[in-house]
Amino acid sequence: MRAHVDPGICIGCGLCVSSVPEVFRLNGDGLAEAVADGPDDAVQNAIDACPVSAIRKA
Incomplete structure (x- = not known):
C-alpha cells in the first residue's frame, strides 16, 4: 500500500x-x-496509530 503524510x-x-x-x-x-x-x-496500522491523523492511503 502507498501512503501519504500531510506535512x-x-x-x-x-x-x-x-x-x-x-x-x-x-x-x-x-x-x-x-x-x-x-x-x-503495516501501513494501515501506522495510519490508525498516527496521533494527529496525518497519514492517509495514497
Whole structure:
C-alpha cells in the first residue's frame, strides 16, 4: 500500500517511522514522509496509530 503524510498536519513524533521504517522516514524538517510502498496491514496500522491523523492511503 502507498501512503501519504500531510506535512501540514504531521508533528514529527516518529511513531510511523519506528513502526514501519521501510515505508516512512523523517525528512530534514523533522516531519515524516512516505518513501516506499509497504505491506497493507503495516501501513494501515501506522495510519490508525498516527496521533494527529496525518497519514492517509495514497
